[in-house]
Amino acid sequence: xxxxxxxxxxxxxxxxxxxxxxxEPDPEQVTLRERMDTLFEEGFTIGTDATLAESLxxxxxxxxxxxxxTLYSFMLAEKEGMxxxxxxxxxxxxxxxxxxxxxxxxxxxxDIVNVAKKAGRELHRMKGLLRFEKLQDGAYLxxxxxxxxIIHPLAYHFSRRLRAQHxxxxxxxxxxAARWNNGTLQFGTIEQFTTPALSxxxxxxxxxxxVFFKTIAIPDRKNPRLQKSNMPMKYWKYLVEKQGE
Amino acid sequence: MLHLPSLxxxxxxxxxxxxxxxxxxLSGAARYDASCASxxxxxxxxxxxxxxxxxxxxxxxxxxxxxxISLLKILLSNDCIYDCAYCVNRSTNPGERASFTAREVxxxxxxxxxxxxxxxxxxxxxxxxxxxxxMECMVRVAEALRTEEQFGGYIHMKIIPGCSSELVRKAGLxxxxxxxxIELPSQASLQxxxxxxxxxxxxxxxxxxxxxxxxxxxxxxxxxxxxxFAPAGQSTQMIIGASPENDFQILRLSQGLxxxxxxxxxxxxxxxxxxxxxxxxxLAAPPLLREHRLYQADWLLRFYxxxxxxILSDDAPHLDESxxxxxxxxxxxxxxxPVEINRADYATLLRVPxxxxxxxxxxxxxxxxxxxxxxxxxxxxVVIKRAKYFITCRGRSFEKSDQPPALIRQRLLLGESSEAPxxxxxxxxxxxxxxx
Numbered sequence: 001x002x003x004x005x006x007x008x009x010x011x012x013x014x015x016x017x018x019x020x021x022x023x024e025p026d027p028e029q030v031t032l033r034e035r036m037d038t039l040f041e042e043g044f045t046i047g048t049d050a051t052l053a054e055s056l057x058x059x060x061x062x063x064x065x066x067x068x069x070t071l072y073s074f075m076l077a078e079k080e081g082m083x084x085x086x087x088x089x090x091x092x093x094x095x096x097x098x099x100x101x102x103x104x105x106x107x108x109x110x111d112i113v114n115v116a117k118k119a120g121r122e123l124h125r126m127k128g129l130l131r132f133e134k135l136q137d138g139a140y141l142x143x144x145x146x147x148x149x150i151i152h153p154l155a156y157h158f159s160r161r162l163r164a165q166h167x168x169x170x171x172x173x174x175x176x177a178a179r180w181n182n183g184t185l186q187f188g189t190i191e192q193f194t195t196p197a198l199s200x201x202x203x204x205x206x207x208x209x210x211v212f213f214k215t216i217a218i219p220d221r222k223n224p225r226l227q228k229s230n231m232p233m234k235y236w237k238y239l240v241e242k243q244g245e
Numbered sequence: 246m247l248h249l250p251s252l253x254x255x256x257x258x259x260x261x262x263x264x265x266x267x268x269x270x271l272s273g274a275a276r277y278d279a280s281c282a283s284x285x286x287x288x289x290x291x292x293x294x295x296x297x298x299x300x301x302x303x304x305x306x307x308x309x310x311x312x313x314i315s316l317l318k319i320l321l322s323n324d325c326i327y328d329c330a331y332c333v334n335r336s337t338n339p340g341e342r343a344s345f346t347a348r349e350v351x352x353x354x355x356x357x358x359x360x361x362x363x364x365x366x367x368x369x370x371x372x373x374x375x376x377x378x379x380m381e382c383m384v385r386v387a388e389a390l391r392t393e394e395q396f397g398g399y400i401h402m403k404i405i406p407g408c409s410s411e412l413v414r415k416a417g418l419x420x421x422x423x424x425x426x427i428e429l430p431s432q433a434s435l436q437x438x439x440x441x442x443x444x445x446x447x448x449x450x451x452x453x454x455x456x457x458x459x460x461x462x463x464x465x466x467x468x469x470x471x472x473x474f475a476p477a478g479q480s481t482q483m484i485i486g487a488s489p490e491n492d493f494q495i496l497r498l499s500q501g502l503x504x505x506x507x508x509x510x511x512x513x514x515x516x517x518x519x520x521x522x523x524x525x526x527x528l529a530a531p532p533l534l535r536e537h538r539l540y541q542a543d544w545l546l547r548f549y550x551x552x553x554x555x556i557l558s559d560d561a562p563h564l565d566e567s568x569x570x571x572x573x574x575x576x577x578x579x580x581x582x583p584v585e586i587n588r589a590d591y592a593t594l595l596r597v598p599x600x601x602x603x604x605x606x607x608x609x610x611x612x613x614x615x616x617x618x619x620x621x622x623x624x625x626x627v628v629i630k631r632a633k634y635f636i637t638c639r640g641r642s643f644e645k646s647d648q649p650p651a652l653i654r655q656r657l658l659l660g661e662s663s664e665a666p667x668x669x670x671x672x673x674x675x676x677x678x679x680x681x
Binding site for chain 2: 096099101102103104105106110124127128129130131132133134140142158160161162163164165205207208209211212213214215216217218219220221222223224225226227230231239240241
């Protein structure tokens, strides 16, 4: 069984998968993991090639758009130690096309699909649970601390939705930010984050939302367990309606 | 000297009541409307405007009762001229009255939407002055949101029974979803509890909406510039447990609405006693278990290929309280089982208790690659706790075959711990002679 190593980056991962699929007769018998540079590390290191990584993704998108979407969601999760599973999954996706997502009896497919599903679920959740606050200068800011690195697709979602607004997303955990202004979307990292001043009417609108949130529940049907299972407490920190609970 | 506040100062009080106080009254009055869906419509946001819709729908929060919040659900007014026995807004019910101005609703919607609190607006209203007057006020809000504010988010509008068909058409052009509440499952109950509402005033706009939706879909196939009419379809709601209809009558009604009126959803709302009235039953608590079972049966109608007549009959017109309707059906039809996981078609798999749409699809997809082993079945995520009594896998059964239904019934009852919390919910109190 051949063992390959890569540099630990996303581009490195995808380009080594592309390389293995090209060179190895039976990719499913091959393992792939991150290079640790330990003394007795065994395996052949594959160099990183961003264009190769990109072309792999586009080829997959053409042959199996669903599987490419799964691959994209999987990469958002930034999971370590699953490189071999991903290699086998991509190899199977080229072989079977989009039908591969049904091959859940295969351990690699199951592992990749499960992780991708978790990341996809959080992305969908954050589309609803993100809360913007209006700042003094009229821009809007939303802070979040998601488990997965979803800022890119999330910002894209809001660029279609809140087109006329000037807004920022800030991932507190990863110190990453997105900015939308006048039709352009930018990404970057923020070293020192200071919360800017809120606009004058912001607290008033938040109070309106808090009142709505309280009164829309039917008192005879209180169900805190269901509420928590739909909206886990880890997301409450940035929810206007859950402040002070 | 007797000093009474003049009428004009009272009116002044009403109009200066601040938005926060109005919101409290008018969202509190809207909470008994069950619908909160924001799905089924896909629209790109207008350039330079605010908002789009997502076909899967997005939930933005979950209220203390566990129900999802995706729309700003409010009444335009709770100042009703009608006197429906079950309704919190009935004219003879004392309580604070309030009405929003169009501007207030528009500002609330946009302020909430821009902060991503909501997916859009759900606008309903008590009947002020007349159905036409009320509907016109509501349509004006939607029109201003769409044309003046370039709002592209989701709008769900209630149709006020008895308003002109012109207003129904207008509402459908601005809204993503429209709904006419059927309120009660029969004409007799409607007459008894909501004497000012008439069956034809409810069914006529429903039929009109159905026709308009079909026309719009046909026209949009020819040209994408043709106007959309309620792209997310129409829905309705009925109150469960305020009137004597049995579950079979209710399910047959829903089946008819789905088949003949092409409705997207029928919502069932367990009757919550909000006011006392001698025409209403006395309940210890809302009939939540009955509502839950009706929703399960409703799913069987829409996604599982069942008919109302398969689920219930004149001899057994009530849904079983201890079993979900599919398990109840399976126990009555031992001749249908066991089902072989590796051979049965999709429709047959769907009939197995414990196998839902997702599991059935997974089974069909996975067996393309290789036949499914009992272990593989668990690995692809099929829960066999209930299904094991009804299936075989590569010819092998999970349980001793040929168990009599009575024994399976007993073992299912003992084993269904997940359903246990539901069974301790208070049942509906039936008072004999009340509906004589």
